[in-house]
Amino acid sequence: MQERKIYSNRVWVDNKLQRATVCFNNGSITAIHYEKQNDAENMADAILMPGVIDVHVHVNEPGRTEWEGFETATQAAAAGGTTTIIDMPLNASPVTTTLANFKEKLEASKGKLNVNAGFYAGLVPGNSSHLEAMFQAGVVGVKCFLTHSGLDEFPNVTEADLEEAMPIIAKFNVPLLAHCELYDSEVAGDFDENPTSYQHYLASRPKQWENDAVDLMIRMCRKHKCQVHIVHVASAEALSKIESAKNEGLPITAETCTQYIYFNAEDIPDANTIYKCAPPIREKANNEQLKQAFLTGVLDFITTDHSPAPPNIKEIDTGNLKKAWGGIAGIQFLLNGSWTALKNTMTLEQFIPLVTSKPAHFIKAASKGTIEVGKDADFVIWNPKESQMITEEAIFFKHKISPYINQNLSGVILETIVNGETVYKNQSIKNKNKGQWLLQK
Template sequence: MYICRFAIKKRNHLHSRELFSNSVWINNQLQPATICYENGIITAIHFEKKVTAEDYGHAVIMPGVVDVHVHVNEPGRTEWEGFETATQAAAAGGTTTIIDMPLNASPVTTTLKAFEDKLAATSGKMHVNVGFYAGLIPGNVAHLKAMLQAGVVGVKCFLTHSGIDEFPNVTEKELDEAMPIIAQYNAPLLAHCELYDTEVACGFEEHPTSYPHYLASRPKQWENDAIALMIRKCREHNCPVHIVHVASAEALALIEAAKKEGLPITAETCTQYIYFNAEDIPDARCIYKCAPPIREKANNEQLKKALLSGVLDFIATDHSPAPPGIKEMESGNLKKAWGGIAGIQFLLSGSWTAVKDIMTLEQFIPLVTSKPAAFIKAEKKGAIAIGNDADIVIWHPEATTTIKDEDVWFRYKISPYIGQNLYGTVSETIVNGETVYQNNLIKNKNKGKWLLQK
């Protein structure tokens, strides 16, 4: 049992607290404990209730959620979303760390100067911790070293058109040039895996509001082929590869075999691919459009099982919002609509609701905390341990809430999670020892820090 050296100061020190619950996530189990922290750092853990501790009963106290796949869009497209709203929404959902993707902002993060612009854009707007990826596009390989040395936690590429003209997709040529450089830094190369030469003849052009036609227009084979390519390149260059937003269950066997081979490969899926199913999506509802598309229920049940088995490493959101016009909210034209799900606030509750029928809370928690934290090498995140950052969420897994427009903290109230009845209500989100979100209010702002790779 540890001694809480700072307990005597508690009443006089605004940045010192003791939290008790019967369900604290420590050492990979839920157990009664008191957590002591001061000045943003966990200083002691008692496996009993301290008399001076705040008592949270049976609420779950666990590390803050880590979302390693987010599009914030600032600078340059802040009218889509910005750090001010995105990080408040993250905190409202129990997320204390996000990693921002290099596209959708303008300029895209493909040079050191653009990365510096991105850092400057966060000033006064980081309500949770924020890390960053660099982008790999044709012609920018010479810029990768400078961005890796400046602290990006990985490099992102697309194997198909990204939707942003300033961020074109790469080919094998660029992969062969870039992967040896990225491998030197032991950083992951994240890949959007869809690979195609021509559009599929499926009638989508004639039926642009039909979800089944949209689904048919981006078949699983595109994902399967792209993932096979990235596995081959991982083997050639021994460069860590991360497959983002896996939606095709047919690709799971490829990923599993690559892992058994010992290749440095990881893979994620996203909340939308395990919560929603294609059979339930109405036509002309562009809030459900993302790429790869949300697939059939039978497919998505296999994704859930792959999270249990470890073939898929963790869950992220791929939060990718857009204004109503760009999202074609009035027309319902899936062909023209921006492809992206707004979901940064619902990683914890949406994912738990999706998987609670097949896994325990103890199996679930690492999928949104320690496993994504390990992926980005955030040694002080993802676990409640002495010396770690006091990034903490207090929540109630069995409580349910029907999500309303006014509950949403990201910029536009455009999300398929609005109207859904989700398990897991967040009481409080603590970032670096400061309460940022509590009882449906943002209590303190700008408590986040940059998460830069050493």
């Protein structure tokens, strides 16, 4: 393979945007020159940066591939500038709660990875004894729910289950990712009588559920010194709790998702189930606080929690928020959706680590997330100043159901390079199956 050289006036290297020529060959970065090389491709003012890393994705294969699948999910990731995803253990069937099930998922992904993919194990009641084998096989973390996951085959854990599992997880120094909603009974309200009302849906999953669950995970983190990660923080009231835990020195991290900083509850129309996710998208004032939490380091990085479903399961025709699958299809819009939401809050220099080096550090992917000699040649070339109206035709994931359709997003992806190969360019997939497994052994 011939060495490729790309020059830009704005390369993200040494934690700043600067002029550089990046050379790469055989999937690795071979040299960085801080001037233009005569034989380099000139990207002018487009940004050349490490490929985006999305550590919270539901691909749903095997078993629910009619919902999504590795082939379509990873094409959509590449179209959005994402070069590595980490797949969640549920929504596929079987769920990734045993070594045999994990091997089945690996097998199902073969020949379908257009970007790199890592995998989480699942923690459910009674499977603690299976965790070690999955760690040895290379999962990068463990996911649990503290409330019903939406799938009966992936039940939520109790405090007793956490007591059993966290010492094992701590021993292997991998993160335990928790869906933080905790409740004993449904909220008294008339959501049943108003199943198409977004405000009724929002009221049915209050911030208190999140706050109480975060309290529990902090307490358990303190007790077991187990690395804990709070996924998709939507309640701004939980931020001070997370901040205190970090100041205490506890091994705790937290994310939020593009949808929680891009959309606001006040603007969501009734009977439109494409916005339904759990926890719900909350009010604008709440979401402004989430944005600020990136600047203070309380929130560590951004993900999508891509959780697609077919139109009938999403109740598109009925608009019934009570019955609809809770999940937003957004894997393609981590970079441009998040930048659009945050561009008035922070600089590009503050933003870029939130989708590159910080998620790479979280999954302990030492070869990813920065542009350095010897690291993997995963890049995105994009123009943050150009904008694009998102159409159904532009979407690569399986079902063209997403709240980002008809949104004008800042940031146009010009090219996505995975392991040194161009996978996406000129609005189309160029080279398939260039992704690799990301296994932590």
